[in-house]
Amino acid sequence: MRIPVNIVNGMTKMVGLLALYSVHCGMATLSFTFHDVDATVTADEDGEHLSGVFTSKRDSGTYKAALQKKRRKSGQHDSSRRVCYQGRWYNNHGKSGDFSIEWTHPDMTMQSMSATLDVISLGTRREPVFLVPDRTLCDDHGAFIRDSFLESLRERRIPLPKPTGDQVWKSWAKFPQGCNDRVRVRALEPLADFILSQILRVRFSDVWHVMTPDRGYDSKDVNVYSKGGSKGRHQDVQPYGSLVFVFCAGLACKSSVWFRSGERKDLEMQSGDVMIFEGKTWHQVHECMPGTSPFKKGEWLADRRISILVRQKPLSRRM
Numbered sequence: 001m002r003i004p005v006n007i008v009n010g011m012t013k014m015v016g017l018l019a020l021y022s023v024h025c026g027m028a029t030l031s032f033t034f035h036d037v038d039a040t041v042t043a044d045e046d047g048e049h050l051s052g053v054f055t056s057k058r059d060s061g062t063y064k065a066a067l068q069k070k071r072r073k074s075g076q077h078d079s080s081r082r083v084c085y086q087g088r089w090y091n092n093h094g095k096s097g098d099f100s101i102e103w104t105h106p107d108m109t110m111q112s113m114s115a116t117l118d119v120i121s122l123g124t125r126r127e128p129v130f131l132v133p134d135r136t137l138c139d140d141h142g143a144f145i146r147d148s149f150l151e152s153l154r155e156r157r158i159p160l161p162k163p164t165g166d167q168v169w170k171s172w173a174k175f176p177q178g179c180n181d182r183v184r185v186r187a188l189e190p191l192a193d194f195i196l197s198q199i200l201r202v203r204f205s206d207v208w209h210v211m212t213p214d215r216g217y218d219s220k221d222v223n224v225y226s227k228g229g230s231k232g233r234h235q236d237v238q239p240y241g242s243l244v245f246v247f248c249a250g251l252a253c254k255s256s257v258w259f260r261s262g263e264r265k266d267l268e269m270q271s272g273d274v275m276i277f278e279g280k281t282w283h284q285v286h287e288c289m290p291g292t293s294p295f296k297k298g299e300w301l302a303d304r305r306i307s308i309l310v311r312q313k314p315l316s317r318r319m
Contacts, residue, residue, distance in 0.1 A: 001021050001022075001106060002018045002020055002021065002137075002138055002144070003018070003021045003030075003103055003106060004017065004018060004019075004103070005017050005018075005019045005030060005032065005101055005102065005103040006101070006103070007032070007034070007099075007100070007102075008098065008099065008100045008101075009034070009037075009089065009097075009099055010089070010097040010098060010099075011097075012034070012035075014034055017032055018032070018144070019031060019032035019103070020032070020190045020191055020194050021103075021106060022197070022198045027042050027043055027044065028042070028043045028105070029041070029042045029043075030101075031190030031193070031194070032190075033186065033187040033190075035056075036056045036057050036058075036155060037054050037055070038054065038055050038056070038187075038189070039052060039053070039054035039055075039063070040052050040053060040054075040190065041065075041085075041101065043067075043085075047067060047083070048066065048067050049064075049065070049067065049085075050063065050064075050065040050066070050067070050085040050087065050101070051063060051064055051065075059092055059095075060091065061089055061090050061091035061092055062089070062090050063087065063088075063089050063099055064087045064088055065085035065086055065088075065099060065100065065101070066085060066086065067084070067085055068084045068085065068086050081104050081105040082102070082103075082104050082105075083103060083105065084100065084101070084102040085100060085102075086098075086099070086100040087099050087100070118132070118133055118135065118136045119132050119136065119199055119200070119203060120132075120133075120267075121204065122257070122265045122267060123257070123259070123265075123278070123281075124259060125206065125207050125208060126208075126260075126278075127259050127260065127277075127278050127281050128204070128207050128210065128243070128276070128277065128278055129275070129276070129277040129278075129281065130200065130204075130275070130276040130277070131267055131269070131273060131274070131275050131276075132195055132199065132273065132274045132276065133270070133272075134270060134271065134272025134273050136199070137191065137194075137195075137272070137274065138191075139272075140272060141249075141270075141271050141294035141295075142248065142249030142250065142271035142272035142294065142295075142301075143249075144272075145188065145247045145248070145272065145306070145308065146249045146250070146295075146300075146306065148185050148187035148188050148308075149183075149185050149222065149249075149306060149308060152183050152184055152185045152186070152187070153183065156179075156182050156183060158183060159176075160300065161179075161224045162300070162304075163224055163226045163229065163304070164226045165226055165228050165229075166228040166229055166230070167226055167229060168223055168224070168225050168226075168229045168230075168231060169223065169224035169225075170222075170223055171183045171221060171222040171223075172220070172221060183220060183222055184219055184220050185219045185220075185222065185308050185310070186219055188219055188245075188247055188308060188310050189216075189217045189219055189310055191247075191274075192245040193214075193217070195245065195274065195276065196210065196243070200276070209241070209242075209243055210243075212241065212315060215313045215314075215316070216312075217245075217312060217313065218310070218311045218313060219308065219309075219310045221309040221311070222306065222308050222309070223285075223306070223307045224304060224305070224306050225250075225251070225285070225288050225304060225305040225306075225307075226303065226304055227251060227288050227290045227303045227304065227305075228287060228288070229287070229305070230284075230285055230287045230288070231285040233256075233258070233283070233284040234282070234283070234284070235280060235281070235283075236279050238279040238314070239279075239280075239314050240278070240279070240280045241278075241314070241315045242278075242279045242311060242312040242313065242314055243276055243277065243278065243279065243311075243312045244276065244277055244278075244279045244310070244311050244312075245274055245275075245276050245310040245311075246269075246274065246276070246277075246307050246308070246309055246310075247274050247308045247309075248269050248270075248272070248274070248305065248307050248308075249271045249272060249301055249306050250271055250288075250295065250301035250302075250304050250305040250306055251271070251288040251289055251290070251292050251293045251301070251304060251305040252268060252269060252270045252271065252288070252293075252305075253268070253269055253285055253286060253287070253288045253289060253305055254266060254267070254268050254269075254286040254287075255267055255269055255275065255284060255285050256283065256284045256286070257281050257282065257283045257284075258283070259281070270292075271292075271293060271295075271301075271305075272294075279311065285307070288304075288305045290303070293305075
């Protein structure tokens with residue numbers, strides 16, 4: 001789930017930044033992105049210390065922080081769920097600076113969190129297909145997916161794609177049908193990892209794809225459809241054994257997948273939904289459905305649909 005956090009990183013202060021919150025083995029973990037920085041921090045079992053890592057175009061490094069004890073003043077509301085850590089960041093160039101992060105623990109147990117994590121399984125153990133609805137993740141009708149893509153365009157100064165009719169903008173295509181493979185939507189990679197670690201590995205531990213070792217993600221393949229756009233039956237060019245997380249926003253669409261047995265399954269994707277499947281599974285995007293976008297008339301995605309593919313990197317040959 002996503003929660004607001006307040007962060008001071010050196011001289012940069014961010015209030016209300018959204019972070020992806022999860023709990024594993026009793027330890028709270030937050031993943032967040034600001035500017036070109038991707039970061040993850042984890043509290044220890046006692047909650048007394050926090051450690052983490054960050055990467056950017058300029059550098060990479062670690063966070064080390066300690067819990068700050070706060071006394072509750074007379075008449076003040078109970079703030080026992082509010083935590084604040086202060087410490088330092090250290091990068092690979094020998095530099096360091098102040099770091100602090102503050103958030104409120106969600107008022108729910110992991111059992112109640114698990115009950116809200118809906119997921120639909122449509123595939124098999126060899127060819128898994130899952131649909132995770134928007135209400136399970138950001139519950140914002142695709143706004144975070146849209147904003148993550150727009151921010152990646154701004155960072156690389158890529159013009160906003162505006163296909164019309166039956167056109168489909170493809171990030172790997174040459175300009176103006178694409179952006180020459182320049183875009184990277186890394187803000188969605190922590191969300192893909194959350195789906196894998198906190199939902200799929202809990203619910204579907206008997207599926208081999210779900211339990212393979214972590215090896216990172218690629219987030220460079222993006223499609224932008226107009227309301228008449230579609231993509232025929234096809235198979236992605238990637239080796240067997242890696243999952244693809246398809247994040248969608250804008251118009252709803254009907255999709256289909258085909259298994260090796262010849263069986264076909266149909267599903268409908270709404271704005272904010274995520275479809276996960278084995279990368280070699282044959283699939284098709286049918287015509288986008290006019291009038292189904294949650295975005296207002298005149299907005300960029302009012303008559304368009306975006307799909308961002310976050311792919312697991314291939315398994316090592318040694319495995």
